[in-house]
Amino acid sequence: MPQTLSLDPLIAKLREIHHIRDAAALLSWDQETHMPAGSGQARAEQLATLQTLAHDTFVSADITSLLAQWIDLDTGTPLSSQKSLPHHQQALLRETWQDFRKARKLPSAFVTRLERECSLAQQVWTQARQQNNFKAFLPNLRSIVALKLEETQYLGYTDSPYDALLDTYEPDVTVAQIRPLFATLRERLVALLGDILNSPTIPDASILSQSFDTTKQLTFGKMILDAMGYDFDRGRLDLSAHPFTTSFHPTDVRITTRVFERDLPSCLFSCLHEGGHGLYEQGLNAEQYGTPLGETISLGIHESQSRLWENCVGRSKAFWKHFFPILQNIFPEQLTSVSLDAFYAAINHVTPSLIRVEADELTYNLHVMLRFEIELELIEGRIQVKELPSLWNEKMNEYLGIIPDNDADGVLQDVHWSLGAFGYFPTYTLGNLYAAMLFEQASKDIQDLPRSIATGQLLSLKTWLNQNIHQYGRQFPADGLVHTITKTHLTPEPFLNYLTSKMKALYA
């Protein structure tokens, strides 16, 4: 009796699995924000148990038989039972099967090992970075890389093992696509960087490293988050060594920032950045919680949300037209004599630097490309883990003309590898490209967007993102959704146009 077949039992089971993952996400958030230092080993075990449990439940006989009512488990072909379903429910099944297909390839014991290793490695990395000691991290990094290579074998791939990893963060994107995209981008960015470095204009960025009371910085960050529409009744802002966003449900989306007395941009732009991520998670359809329709599409799209707010909005002149006088009011001593133009130039100053997360909009992508290339070498087996520091420094010199004094500011700077997140970095640049495409379209769709922004009214943009992206969850694939919105497939042009015209104005 196909007419009585219901999706409800499957959805109920998926929700239960999500509750387990939420608890694991809370264990991770807590590890970064509140956990006592002495509890690292216990936390690793707890996380390993929970993630294994979520994995085992997902590939269990229960889910298998529920899913088999709707879809051919081997090929993903929809069965006739799906015919009566609305499109979004067919998408739910399609995406659930995609996850199921991948999960089924991973042995339970492997999931346990990977999770435990990553939780431990992250703690070792934190110390190794503090102590500028790559060697201390080397054994853990070796284990992680070995595990990730093992994972590529389970997952399978056609061209490159890197594709298997990339696919977990950015479905449907491959090395074969990224290589030429990054090549084009690199050429144009390097040329633009050359022009900027040759320009006689040098903004005075030192105004940003005066002494700024950290409590006041946080208050200002919260004010901006409020203006963006980030809902503190369904979220919170904490401090952590590295800003991040996590979600346990659309009603509990947490962001973190960091704040330094002599670095105004750090707290400011991480609030805007994580706020963008946070709005995406808060904007998901709570009724679809636990299913793919209540999940974010991909890391590239996620990053497009954060970079859109951080850069397209937060580094625009319009934005500061409204917010700079407020900021001057909070820091009169430091900023009264600074003009809006000088401030705008300072926060957009382009200059090669060592740390990715502090890089300007242009060189940021060169940092990403460097990581992508190193990861590719590693995963495709052409280099060994111990060669990473020297390769890093070599490429820094080649791409940005600077070499870090120490590994803490070099190869040890990012948390990703300790988390096993190989294949993650390229999504940052994809995010920049998507952000520019989406912001260009939003500027057409929303009447007088620059003027709204210039008066501090950011909610029309938030609503546009809610309606065009957030509400759908994974109903459409990344490229498909962006094409529906912009009528264009992934392209670097809007980003390059945006950046070139901005930089031309700034650097004459």
Added chain:
Amino acid sequence: MPQTLSLDPLIAKLREIHHIRDAAALLSWDQETHMPAGSGQARAEQLATLQTLAHDTFVSADITSLLAQWIDLDTGTPLSSQKSLPHHQQALLRETWQDFRKARKLPSAFVTRLERECSLAQQVWTQARQQNNFKAFLPNLRSIVALKLEETQYLGYTDSPYDALLDTYEPDVTVAQIRPLFATLRERLVALLGDILNSPTIPDASILSQSFDTTKQLTFGKMILDAMGYDFDRGRLDLSAHPFTTSFHPTDVRITTRVFERDLPSCLFSCLHEGGHGLYEQGLNAEQYGTPLGETISLGIHESQSRLWENCVGRSKAFWKHFFPILQNIFPEQLTSVSLDAFYAAINHVTPSLIRVEADELTYNLHVMLRFEIELELIEGRIQVKELPSLWNEKMNEYLGIIPDNDADGVLQDVHWSLGAFGYFPTYTLGNLYAAMLFEQASKDIQDLPRSIATGQLLSLKTWLNQNIHQYGRQFPADGLVHTITKTHLTPEPFLNYLTSKMKALYA
């Protein structure tokens, strides 16, 4: 081949279950300390899933067959396979079976319902208390009581359904035991209270409600916790509406406190109290984590640890000989002109009051008895939930001669009922009695304990508790362990002696 039979597979499985419960405990801790208000419903679902999962895994075929290798599942009789095991491992099996026996009586769906209801009810209670609105809480409380009555039916009992609930917090203790114990205690306490109220001595407690900077109060609280040997590398201190202790592992034991500018005792004694709980959890044998040998015996013993530190130590003259000069140094303006004797008298001032957690050592037990009697009426079906406020006020008048102005300071004051924790309150008074028994013994065993305390050296006492109680987990039952240590079964005499001699000195 019995010689190859190992406990390891059972222990590994028990650990996994504990990891799930740890995650649930973190979800609860977070609900009290950090969770955004809008996420109450989602959190209730997450908790319900995790607790159900822990329950289902515990009564699963896996555990059943592992346990059946060692013990007759119906009677708890050890099988011959246990003969070769050391005593502590036999105890592990005995206690695991006790938990298993009880868990097996509870249907999985009941566990889900109870957990969800309690998480929601707690959130409703928080608001109802703030708004002094018992009616708002009434429907939730009705559901909870109905669920707890249902639970007594599943668990079974001989005399009173209350016994079934009491047993989950204080194994082996029954209503039949508590009634005469409390009757004796009540008579003696009421007589002592009469003497005190008739005494011409009235300590000036107003010195404790001067303005005390809250940050400095917290700093002092932390200093005391340090002195007690509470390990901040394996724990942390947070703020919450109601102080509590939670543990996710002996390496991650968290306590909370609250701090009010004009109420010095609140933060101070809750730090000592929760610190006592925290030391117990930190003192458990981490190698036995996940098994009953790595768990605390009962709530009565747990409370004995907190009350021992809070009262026997923290309200002693010896303690303040060392710490009062330090406190005077922190608050010179408020305390320089206050003598040690005056301060000691103020923190020990006995007077009938409305709020249990703020009550003095004597009247505290009358608060507990009142709750015990009300709960008994409710669970034995002689009164209805809606009658609670009037019964509460009646009994307050009878026991303490005062009637609260409002339900927030009356029937709504405690979180317990919203958590479904009926049968919990009597353990507070058991804790007071055990604390006095243990402290009396420790004073004999530890050379010159008063002098150690008077010089701020508290670690000998901590070590004594570690060695005599904490390290054993649930290897021995509460009464058995206390008898081993003190050569006496549970008795109110040490408590009454301690209190009487202290009060006689104070109130002449």
